[in-house]
Amino acid sequence: MKAETIETVLAEIEAKRPVVLATNLETGDQRLLHPGDGENESECADVERALRVDACIATDAEGGPRVFYQPFNPPLRMIVVGAVHIAQSLSRRSP
Secondary structure (H helix, E strand, O other): OOHHHHHHHHHHHHOOOOEEEEEEOOOOOEEEEOOOOOOOHHHHHHHHHHHHHOOOEEEEOOOOOEEEEEEEOOOOOOOOOOOOHHHHHHOOOOO
16 A cells, blocks of 8 residues: 555544545555445445445456455444443443
């Protein structure tokens, strides 16, 4: 991965914006895609699926190259309201 790509991914993570790194497995070319981005409807759906399942996926486009999609989702947050016993357990930070 190129240094500028890493910097862009880190900036997207810092801004809490989801992004997918799409790598053409035949040429090695890489692109960063946001939700709704893609060259066609199929690729848009692949980007959305990678972000939704929060897992890497590889696809074969019809008549096109194999593409590997690596999602970078912002970390999940949970807001706990209340001072009941379950809230106390949920709000403890892990070491």
